[in-house]
Amino acid sequence: MTICKGENMRAKYIMKRLLYVIPTAFGVLVIIFILLRSMPGDFATALLGQDASLEDIERVREQYGLNQSIFVQFISYVKQLLTLNFGDSVIYKTPVIEMIKTAFPATLELSIMGLLWALIISVPLGILSAVKQNSWLDNASMVFAQIGISMPVFWMGLLMILLFSVQLNWLPSFGRGDPLFSALIKGITSGNFSSFTRSFRKILMPSFALGIMGSAMISRMIRSTMLEVLDMDYIRTARAKGTKEFKVVMRHAFRNALPPVITIVALQFGAMLGGSIVTETVFSWPGIGQIIVTAILNRDYPVVQASVFLIAIMFVLINLVVDLLYVVINPKINEG
């Protein structure tokens, strides 16, 4: 285990971490390629239907380069993905890139709102349960976290629909309104917030269901790192010097507890991108998750390939940002 000190070492680490993206991204490409080539059923048959003639099947195989060697196929597949040339959907006959352009912002919006909920719940909960260790609040937050982690996100969604849509009739149970951010801007400029309110009401339940899952993990992480930090000498010194407790907790303790928390927050964001797949199914949210599930059920391979690639690359980038942030926040970086 080497401890890098100084700017030079830090720059070296950042470079090394950036370079790591290349083999990882390549690995992702290889895995998706293997997965798609292993899918049961022939692509040409899936495209043309069961009744297609042998000539037609042969023509499609030639058109998509399926009769070439696996190596040539891999090269052209990598070229396609890197130039974002994803081809057309077999089912909808529209360019895959167009489908993704509409669906991806929806998933991103849902995940960002989910993360926002997770932070709103977990930050105060985590800090308070560390400061009031072993109090009723600490115990209650522990129970909340345990239940939150043990509850499947889709069940949380079902229960929310049952309560807020079916029983109370407060919130719509499915679909998406106008994009939330642009609806907000429109509201601010025009003074009419009806579109924003509609969108917000629609995103409230799916994002909250996602957020609860993340908040359970994040609040426990905040609690345990805060407990570690609160036990440090410099906290005792700050208290001895008469610094106000709020300042001790927020400025001295919470700031120093941040590096591992940021890691788990970013990882949770990644988990939410993944979790959105099932949340979208429950709430009929028109995002990338819905597209993937439908595409897999319909054997729409170009769509599966593009959406899986996109989410995996997002994941690689999130992990990269997490690691780089960690170096920026934490002066001592352990590499090993």
Add this chain to the structure above:
Amino acid sequence: MSIRKNKTFQKALHNKSIVIGLIMVLIVILIAVFAPILTPYDLEEMDMGNALRVPGGEHLFGTDQYGRDLMTRIFFGTRISLLVGFISVFFSMVIGVFVGLIAGYYGGWVDNLIGRIIDVFLSFPVLLLSIALVAVMGGGGTVSVIMSLCLVSWTQYARVVRSSVLVIREEEYVLAAKTFGASDMRIIFKYIIPNALAPIIVVATLGIGTAIVSEATLSFMGLGVQPPTPSWGYALSFGLRYMRTAPHMATIPGLAIMFTVLGFNLLGNGIRDVTDPRMVN
């Protein structure tokens, strides 16, 4: 060594999380084993006249869309959930421990290569990769679900074992054994595995809960265990459909999942608290 083990056992008996978790897990296991005698109904017995009955009376948990007793479906579903949980965790543990041992013990380029492979697997959201793998294996079915969960979760064990090995292989007693000419196999089985056992048990116990949720999620989306096999996740997918007329269909199978997963999570967290030296105080 045995005094330390005894002490750990004593501590485990006094750990609330372990005791409650263990009781919950035992209840679930007992239900799975005695499912046929715990309910008077047949698993597949349909009674369309009694479809979507609310809980109470003859049917304690109500009935499903075919008039089948929901309690019977839930009790038998326990078997599927536990089967998927235990088997997928066992195989991913075997793969992960093996890979992690090799990476940590031999280090160098082997470790680097394995590290990159693990990174690639971790670049996919778990659910996304499981869905893709299930699709590759022909879509759905208990075996495909188990295999896909194995392929997705071995990385966790590999990481835990690798980091344990990195610490243990530098311990004096291991270095001494090496000096005296102990073989790699002897060092791995005599010193490394026993010392890395606690974190492996923790990851495995928590992993059973995760596997049960994953199976339920896949089945909920129609990509997991296929009917007529009773699956909690599959039952919940009908809950969404009959939300207005039979809300019990959306709640009861979910409670079963949560109860089981909570049991394994409490047990796993408790074991971690007791065995992790950093948690002593």
